[in-house]
Amino acid sequence: MHDVEDHEGTLVGMSESRAPYDEQQRAPYDPMPHGPEEVGVGPWEGEWPAGDQWDPELLRDGDRRNVVDRYRYWSLEAIRADLDTRRHGFHVAIENWQHDFNIGTIVRSANAFLAAEVHIVGRKRWNRRGAMVTDRYQHVRHHETAADLAAYLHALPEPVRLLGIDNLPGSAHLETMELPRRVCFLFGQEGPGLSEGAREVCDGTFSIAQFGSTRSINASAAAAIAMHAWIRAYADLESADGGVWRG
Ligand SMILES: C[S@@+](CC[C@H](N)C(=O)[O-])C[C@H]1O[C@@H](n2cnc3c(N)ncnc32)[C@H](O)[C@@H]1O
Secondary structure, three states: OOEEEOOOOOEEEHHHHOOOOOHHHHOOOOEOOOOOOOOOEOOOOOOOOOOOOEOHHHHHHOEOEOOOHHHOOEOHHHHHHHHHOOOOOEEEEEEEOOOOOHHHHHHHHHHHOOOOOEEEEEOOOOOOHHHOOHHHHOOEEEEOOHHHHHHHHHOOOOOOEEEEEOOOOOOEEOOOOOOOOOEEEEEOEOOOEOOHHHHHHOOEEEEOOOOOOOOOOOHHHHHHHHHHHHHHHHOOOOOOOOOHHHO
């Protein structure tokens, strides 16, 4: 299978190109990825609510997007602004040398767990297919090299440590280590794993324990485990606003 570009300039695998992913069809009313089409809510009934967060088109036509109920009928900009008020202290970074299909699904998990920012290292264009539009609610930055990413993180007003995630010799164990609160998780690609350049600039690496015969788990699965380890350590599950995180 080789990469081709769809009409949006997004690289997709050859087999996916037969069913081109139409950004326009979903935008900005991204549908649910699975299940019946008629999900979400129909047109707003009764007098429209007042406030900047409401999207007139959604109020008029209904909101079928894959968003938690709390954000029904909110504009994309209003949702992103609200998320900005309570983003978590961890960042997520992914090496992008081969347009790895996992990148999109990692971005989706980064949205679900509310990462501060997402960083793409290497090639600028990345395969958005698995992101299911979640990238629009995130701050996604591009860095040419892992060294550029490390420099960016270290220069933030509250510096962020860059930890590589890979099952490399000498890696710490996620299961027993204390995760830093201000941290960026850097994931490698299927096949090569973390590049040499990335390993050199990381402030450390850690691995996720495995017990079977496979050398590694899928990068996106590893990313979800790492992010959730941070959630277990630091997230405020009660949230000041009556548990907004539950949607
Ligand atoms: C398929 S793995 C790469 C290959 C792997 N280094 C190997 O020896 O075969 C792709 C990425 O998933 C993540 N990953 C997979 N399994 C992992 C594990 N057990 N611990 C930490 N990261 C893992 C890492 O970010 C890695 O760079």
